Amino acid sequence: MxxxxxxxxxxxxxxxxxxxxxxxxxxxxxxxxxxxxxxxxxxxxxxxxxxxxxxxxxxxxxxxxEAATFYSGLFQVKLDDLESKLISGFRKLDLGDKQEIEGIVDLKLKRYRDK
The missing domain is CATH 1.10.260.40 (lambda repressor-like DNA-binding domains)
Structure with a gap:
Protein backbone atom coordinates (compact mmCIF):
# COMPACT_ATOMS: atom_id res chain seq x y z
CA MET A 1 0.00 0.00 0.00
CA GLU A 66 -9.30 2.05 -0.96
CA ALA A 67 -9.30 1.26 -4.64
CA ALA A 68 -10.54 4.03 -6.88
CA THR A 69 -14.21 3.80 -7.72
CA PHE A 70 -15.69 3.85 -11.18
CA TYR A 71 -19.44 4.37 -11.49
CA SER A 72 -21.06 2.70 -14.46
CA GLY A 73 -24.80 3.17 -14.49
CA LEU A 74 -26.12 1.62 -11.30
CA PHE A 75 -23.00 -0.39 -10.61
CA GLN A 76 -19.94 0.59 -8.64
CA VAL A 77 -16.66 -1.04 -9.70
CA LYS A 78 -13.41 -0.82 -7.74
CA LEU A 79 -10.34 -0.09 -9.85
CA ASP A 80 -6.81 -1.17 -9.00
CA ASP A 81 -3.89 1.26 -9.31
CA LEU A 82 -3.06 0.23 -12.89
CA GLU A 83 -6.67 0.59 -14.06
CA SER A 84 -6.92 4.01 -12.42
CA LYS A 85 -3.66 5.12 -14.06
CA LEU A 86 -4.80 3.90 -17.49
CA ILE A 87 -8.17 5.63 -17.26
CA SER A 88 -6.65 8.84 -15.96
CA GLY A 89 -4.11 8.88 -18.79
CA PHE A 90 -6.73 7.96 -21.39
CA ARG A 91 -8.88 10.95 -20.40
CA LYS A 92 -6.02 13.30 -21.26
CA LEU A 93 -5.65 12.05 -24.84
CA ASP A 94 -7.22 13.71 -27.86
CA LEU A 95 -9.97 11.92 -29.78
CA GLY A 96 -7.63 10.47 -32.41
CA ASP A 97 -5.36 8.92 -29.80
CA LYS A 98 -8.37 7.55 -27.90
CA GLN A 99 -9.63 5.89 -31.08
CA GLU A 100 -6.18 4.42 -31.71
CA ILE A 101 -6.12 2.96 -28.19
CA GLU A 102 -9.62 1.59 -28.70
CA GLY A 103 -8.42 -0.20 -31.85
CA ILE A 104 -5.48 -1.73 -29.98
CA VAL A 105 -7.76 -2.93 -27.17
CA ASP A 106 -10.22 -4.40 -29.69
CA LEU A 107 -7.36 -6.26 -31.40
CA LYS A 108 -6.04 -7.62 -28.08
CA LEU A 109 -9.53 -8.74 -27.03
CA LYS A 110 -10.07 -10.48 -30.38
CA ARG A 111 -6.77 -12.35 -29.98
CA TYR A 112 -7.74 -13.30 -26.42
CA ARG A 113 -11.16 -14.63 -27.52
CA ASP A 114 -9.62 -16.58 -30.43
CA LYS A 115 -7.32 -18.58 -28.13
Whole structure:
Protein backbone atom coordinates (compact mmCIF):
# COMPACT_ATOMS: atom_id res chain seq x y z
CA MET A 1 0.00 0.00 0.00
CA UNK A 2 1.19 3.46 -0.85
CA UNK A 3 1.53 6.13 1.79
CA UNK A 4 -0.33 9.42 1.44
CA UNK A 5 2.90 11.11 0.38
CA UNK A 6 3.59 8.43 -2.23
CA UNK A 7 0.08 8.89 -3.61
CA UNK A 8 0.54 12.65 -3.90
CA UNK A 9 3.85 12.10 -5.65
CA UNK A 10 2.25 9.59 -8.03
CA UNK A 11 -0.46 12.14 -8.92
CA UNK A 12 2.27 14.66 -9.73
CA UNK A 13 4.31 12.17 -11.76
CA UNK A 14 1.26 10.87 -13.62
CA UNK A 15 0.54 14.43 -14.69
CA UNK A 16 4.17 14.93 -15.72
CA UNK A 17 4.66 17.95 -13.48
CA UNK A 18 7.71 19.00 -11.54
CA UNK A 19 7.34 19.92 -7.87
CA UNK A 20 7.28 23.66 -8.59
CA UNK A 21 4.45 23.50 -11.14
CA UNK A 22 2.44 20.92 -9.19
CA UNK A 23 2.72 22.82 -5.90
CA UNK A 24 1.69 26.05 -7.62
CA UNK A 25 -1.37 24.33 -9.08
CA UNK A 26 -2.55 23.15 -5.66
CA UNK A 27 -1.63 26.37 -3.86
CA UNK A 28 1.30 25.31 -1.68
CA UNK A 29 5.03 25.96 -1.76
CA UNK A 30 7.48 23.58 -3.40
CA UNK A 31 9.06 22.97 0.00
CA UNK A 32 5.70 22.02 1.51
CA UNK A 33 5.08 19.62 -1.36
CA UNK A 34 8.48 18.04 -0.84
CA UNK A 35 7.65 17.48 2.85
CA UNK A 36 4.23 16.02 1.96
CA UNK A 37 5.76 13.61 -0.54
CA UNK A 38 8.20 12.45 2.15
CA UNK A 39 5.31 11.89 4.59
CA UNK A 40 6.74 14.41 7.04
CA UNK A 41 3.19 15.64 7.67
CA UNK A 42 -0.35 15.36 6.31
CA UNK A 43 -1.90 17.77 3.79
CA UNK A 44 -4.40 20.38 4.91
CA UNK A 45 -8.05 20.11 3.96
CA UNK A 46 -7.49 22.93 1.47
CA UNK A 47 -4.69 20.97 -0.20
CA UNK A 48 -6.84 17.83 -0.43
CA UNK A 49 -9.65 19.87 -1.99
CA UNK A 50 -7.20 21.43 -4.47
CA UNK A 51 -5.98 17.94 -5.44
CA UNK A 52 -9.57 16.84 -6.05
CA UNK A 53 -10.55 19.94 -8.02
CA UNK A 54 -7.40 20.17 -10.14
CA UNK A 55 -6.66 16.50 -10.77
CA UNK A 56 -10.05 14.81 -10.24
CA UNK A 57 -8.60 12.24 -7.87
CA UNK A 58 -10.67 9.70 -5.98
CA UNK A 59 -10.69 10.82 -2.34
CA UNK A 60 -11.40 7.28 -1.09
CA UNK A 61 -8.17 6.17 -2.74
CA UNK A 62 -6.21 9.15 -1.43
CA UNK A 63 -7.45 9.22 2.15
CA UNK A 64 -8.81 5.77 2.93
CA UNK A 65 -6.43 3.61 0.92
CA GLU A 66 -9.30 2.05 -0.96
CA ALA A 67 -9.30 1.26 -4.64
CA ALA A 68 -10.54 4.03 -6.88
CA THR A 69 -14.21 3.80 -7.72
CA PHE A 70 -15.69 3.85 -11.18
CA TYR A 71 -19.44 4.37 -11.49
CA SER A 72 -21.06 2.70 -14.46
CA GLY A 73 -24.80 3.17 -14.49
CA LEU A 74 -26.12 1.62 -11.30
CA PHE A 75 -23.00 -0.39 -10.61
CA GLN A 76 -19.94 0.59 -8.64
CA VAL A 77 -16.66 -1.04 -9.70
CA LYS A 78 -13.41 -0.82 -7.74
CA LEU A 79 -10.34 -0.09 -9.85
CA ASP A 80 -6.81 -1.17 -9.00
CA ASP A 81 -3.89 1.26 -9.31
CA LEU A 82 -3.06 0.23 -12.89
CA GLU A 83 -6.67 0.59 -14.06
CA SER A 84 -6.92 4.01 -12.42
CA LYS A 85 -3.66 5.12 -14.06
CA LEU A 86 -4.80 3.90 -17.49
CA ILE A 87 -8.17 5.63 -17.26
CA SER A 88 -6.65 8.84 -15.96
CA GLY A 89 -4.11 8.88 -18.79
CA PHE A 90 -6.73 7.96 -21.39
CA ARG A 91 -8.88 10.95 -20.40
CA LYS A 92 -6.02 13.30 -21.26
CA LEU A 93 -5.65 12.05 -24.84
CA ASP A 94 -7.22 13.71 -27.86
CA LEU A 95 -9.97 11.92 -29.78
CA GLY A 96 -7.63 10.47 -32.41
CA ASP A 97 -5.36 8.92 -29.80
CA LYS A 98 -8.37 7.55 -27.90
CA GLN A 99 -9.63 5.89 -31.08
CA GLU A 100 -6.18 4.42 -31.71
CA ILE A 101 -6.12 2.96 -28.19
CA GLU A 102 -9.62 1.59 -28.70
CA GLY A 103 -8.42 -0.20 -31.85
CA ILE A 104 -5.48 -1.73 -29.98
CA VAL A 105 -7.76 -2.93 -27.17
CA ASP A 106 -10.22 -4.40 -29.69
CA LEU A 107 -7.36 -6.26 -31.40
CA LYS A 108 -6.04 -7.62 -28.08
CA LEU A 109 -9.53 -8.74 -27.03
CA LYS A 110 -10.07 -10.48 -30.38
CA ARG A 111 -6.77 -12.35 -29.98
CA TYR A 112 -7.74 -13.30 -26.42
CA ARG A 113 -11.16 -14.63 -27.52
CA ASP A 114 -9.62 -16.58 -30.43
CA LYS A 115 -7.32 -18.58 -28.13
Missing amino acids: KTLGEKIKSIRKLNKLNQTDFSSTIGISQGTLSELEKDKYKPSLETVIALKLNFDIDLDWLLLD
